Amino acid sequence: MGMFFKILVANRGEIAVRVLQTLQAMGIATVAVYSDPDANAPHAVLADEAYPLGGSTAEETYLDRGKIIELALKCGAEAVHPGYGFLAENPAFSRECAAAGLVFIGPSPEIIELLGDKIRSKDAAVGAGVPVVPSSPMWLPGDSPPDALVADIGLPLLVKAAAGGGGRGMRIVEQAGDLAQALESASREASSAFGDGRVFLERYIPAARHVEFQVLADSSGNTLHLLERECSVQRRYQKVIEETPSPALNDELRQSIAASAVAMAQSAGYTNAGTVEFLVDAQTGEYYFLEMNARIQVEHPITEETLKLDMVEWQTRIAAGELITFSQDDIQSAGHALECRIYAEDPFSNFAPSVGRLLAWRPPSGMGIRLDSGVTEGQEITAYYDSMLAKLVAWGQDRQSAIGRMLRALESFPVLGVTTNIPFLLRALAHPEFVGGDYDTGFIANHPDLTATPNSSQFQAAAAQIAEGFWQANGSNTARRETEAVKDTQGPFPGPWEGLAKSVFP
Amino acid sequence: MTTRRLQQVQPPPTDSAEEIFDGAFDVVVPSPGRWEGKVSLADGRTVSFLAQRDGRQVHVWIAGESYVFSPPTPVARSQRAGQAASDDIVCPVPGVVIAVHVAADDVVEAGQDLVIIESMKTEQIVKSPRQGTVQRVSVQEGDRVGRGMRLVVLVPLSEE
Numbered sequence: 328m329g330m331f332f333k334i335l336v337a338n339r340g341e342i343a344v345r346v347l348q349t350l351q352a353m354g355i356a357t358v359a360v361y362s363d364p365d366a367n368a369p370h371a372v373l374a375d376e377a378y379p380l381g382g383s384t385a386e387e388t389y390l391d392r393g394k395i396i397e398l399a400l401k402c403g404a405e406a407v408h409p410g411y412g413f414l415a416e417n418p419a420f421s422r423e424c425a426a427a428g429l430v431f432i433g434p435s436p437e438i439i440e441l442l443g444d445k446i447r448s449k450d451a452a453v454g455a456g457v458p459v460v461p462s463s464p465m466w467l468p469g470d471s472p473p474d475a476l477v478a479d480i481g482l483p484l485l486v487k488a489a490a491g492g493g494g495r496g497m498r499i500v501e502q503a504g505d506l507a508q509a510l511e512s513a514s515r516e517a518s519s520a521f522g523d524g525r526v527f528l529e530r531y532i533p534a535a536r537h538v539e540f541q542v543l544a545d546s547s548g549n550t551l552h553l554l555e556r557e558c559s560v561q562r563r564y565q566k567v568i569e570e571t572p573s574p575a576l577n578d579e580l581r582q583s584i585a586a587s588a589v590a591m592a593q594s595a596g597y598t599n600a601g602t603v604e605f606l607v608d609a610q611t612g613e614y615y616f617l618e619m620n621a622r623i624q625v626e627h628p629i630t631e632e633t634l635k636l637d638m639v640e641w642q643t644r645i646a647a648g649e650l651i652t653f654s655q656d657d658i659q660s661a662g663h664a665l666e667c668r669i670y671a672e673d674p675f676s677n678f679a680p681s682v683g684r685l686l687a688w689r690p691p692s693g694m695g696i697r698l699d700s701g702v703t704e705g706q707e708i709t710a711y712y713d714s715m716l717a718k719l720v721a722w723g724q725d726r727q728s729a730i731g732r733m734l735r736a737l738e739s740f741p742v743l744g745v746t747t748n749i750p751f752l753l754r755a756l757a758h759p760e761f762v763g764g765d766y767d768t769g770f771i772a773n774h775p776d777l778t779a780t781p782n783s784s785q786f787q788a789a790a791a792q793i794a795e796g797f798w799q800a801n802g803s804n805t806a807r808r809e810t811e812a813v814k815d816t817q818g819p820f821p822g823p824w825e826g827l828a829k830s831v832f833p
Numbered sequence: 834m835t836t837r838r839l840q841q842v843q844p845p846p847t848d849s850a851e852e853i854f855d856g857a858f859d860v861v862v863p864s865p866g867r868w869e870g871k872v873s874l875a876d877g878r879t880v881s882f883l884a885q886r887d888g889r890q891v892h893v894w895i896a897g898e899s900y901v902f903s904p905p906t907p908v909a910r911s912q913r914a915g916q917a918a919s920d921d922i923v924c925p926v927p928g929v930v931i932a933v934h935v936a937a938d939d940v941v942e943a944g945q946d947l948v949i950i951e952s953m954k955t956e957q958i959v960k961s962p963r964q965g966t967v968q969r970v971s972v973q974e975g976d977r978v979g980r981g982m983r984l985v986v987l988v989p990l991s992e993e
Binding site: 495742753787794800 | 837838839841843844845846847849850851852853854856858863865866867868870872874875880881882883884885886887891892893894895896897898899900902904925926927928929931932946949951952953954955956957958980
């Protein structure tokens with residue numbers, strides 16, 4: 328089989344753009360699909376062809392397997408790249424692609440099914456000799472709460488969704504009395520996000536680090552690891568800052584976990600790119616298999632930057648039947664890379680999602696700076712989809728240089744109209760614990776100063792004065808005229824408080 | 834600048850003593866509805882800023898921080914004035930109501946779940962900030978809601 332002629336990208340946002348860019352560089356014709364609110368989104372504009380899915384919610388657009396396959400066939404695509412999220416780990420979609428004669432760029436449906444079931448995947452890890460965290464069988468709404476199991480697992484414990492990732496359908500339970508409600512709520516969220524409401528209990532390991540290994544396997548069974556990513560800076564069990572190499576691993580521990588990751592992938596018969604996630608106790612050097620993700624990972628760019636290797640290109644080549652052309656010894660990391668996820672959220676009110684129109688969006692540039700973005704100035708950010716706007720990646724010859732470049736880039740990244748977590752990222756990167764590399768998954772929760780509403784500062788005082796001057800020059804009269812005009816037409820210029828809802832849900 | 838016509842909307846202002854800005858700013862690129870420029874701080878540093886208008890709001894970005902200001906409106910004024918005694922439990926995020934856990938006349942405790950909103954694929958649980966009686970529930974399952982919209986009216990427990 329030769330290289331594909333045309334590929335449909337079944338996703339949106341930054342990952343759709345990221346995949347389209349590589350496919351275009353490979354000389355492959357590209358097809359995008361888009362929902363109604365995404366009609367002018369960057370991924371729809373970038374692709375050679377773009378087709379509407381009709382509708383706004385994820386369910387009626389990017390999760391509609393039938394519509395996507397029908398469009399792929401109609402436009403003559405040979406393969407589908409699912410990105411991450413949406414249908415990336417949906418075995419039914421992968422099966423339906425195959426039945427329709429389309430290549431699904433990812434592992435086989437059987438492997439997606441195995442790894443998507445967190446219990447079966449743990450059994451597979453045990454079979455491969457990889458240590459795991461103790462957990463319960465599956466629970467579904469209607470089942471009685473598994474109170475008896477709480478004693479075995481211990482408190483605090485985690486309620487986790489059987490499917491998916493990204494922290495959805497996950498709850499921490501400190502007291503046995505909170506279990507029933509946590510199960511219901513996690514199950515509902517998982518059902519909405521992944522169409523699978525099964526959840527289970529898992530022992531919670533505090534002060535652990537979240538370290539994952541990238542693996543790459545071809546159809547001949549050749550399985551390599553592409554080193555690790557440290558992902559311990561998390562809020563709501565969702566990653567915010569990632570880096571590689573991990574400051575928590577010495578060479579011995581790195582080799583040992585890497586061997587487990589490869590053993591896991593091999594025993595599952597994995598093909599294509601995947602990620603094996605571990606919890607690591609940096610004090611004891613003990614580590615536990617968490618899950619294996621059968622897709623491209625959000626934070627893959629830091630691996631690309633330190634290895635100078637295009638993950639999407641390799642996903643595509645492997646799906647086309649090509650074999651990996653390098654060996655494990657060729658995998659030598661150079662320098663240090665950091666990724667900051669730019670979320671549309673208010674870091675000072677419990678990371679609540681924020682929406683609105685991106686009045687200004689001026690990405691930074693410069694040596695060692697890369698932005699994977701799915702948005703553009705003027706775009707409306709809606710509550711329909713994930714709140715991640717972009718990923719800012721900084722590479723440096725060492726960790727300090729990467730942090731310095733990231734700080735400079737974040738400080739020179741004007742975003743207006745939508746509240747972002749950039750002020751939080753600046754604080755986190757400058758925090759002594761982060762600078763020292765000595766942080767764990769409790770980093771954000773343990774440091775309330777990272778998310779405290781900022782006190783009056785000279786920047787704030789300057790901003791207030793600029794706003795006053797600006798309002799006098801540009802504001803009051805013009806604004807009043809427009810407000811009057813809008814009253815008649817019910818146009819899009821909302822008041823500061825009520826307007827948000829209207830502009831999101833027209 | 835002595836008289837303030839605008840008030841800070843975002844981030845919510847804190848009670849901390851207000852800093853005085855005794856530097857200067859230059860508008861380098863003045864275009865209609867948008868200013869770009871430099872701020873010279875009292876300590877000798879220079880940082881960039883970008884100011885832009887959106888309806889009756891002024892958005893200012895300065896050195897990695899973003900602020901939103903607006904003139905006081907009748908809505909904002911009444912909300913401010915009524916804040917302490919307000920009976921309205923408002924929606925913290927835009928999204929869809931996926932569960933309503935209370936009904937009119939229910940007595941609720943502080944911390945009890947009132948309404949669950951799904952926003953950007955994440956559940957946000959709106960809990961009762963205090964003990965009280967639910968006078969009215971303004972939303973039902975499936976409703977689309979915006980930040981600041983009223984969800985529940987909660988009145989103090991009756992004296993009986």
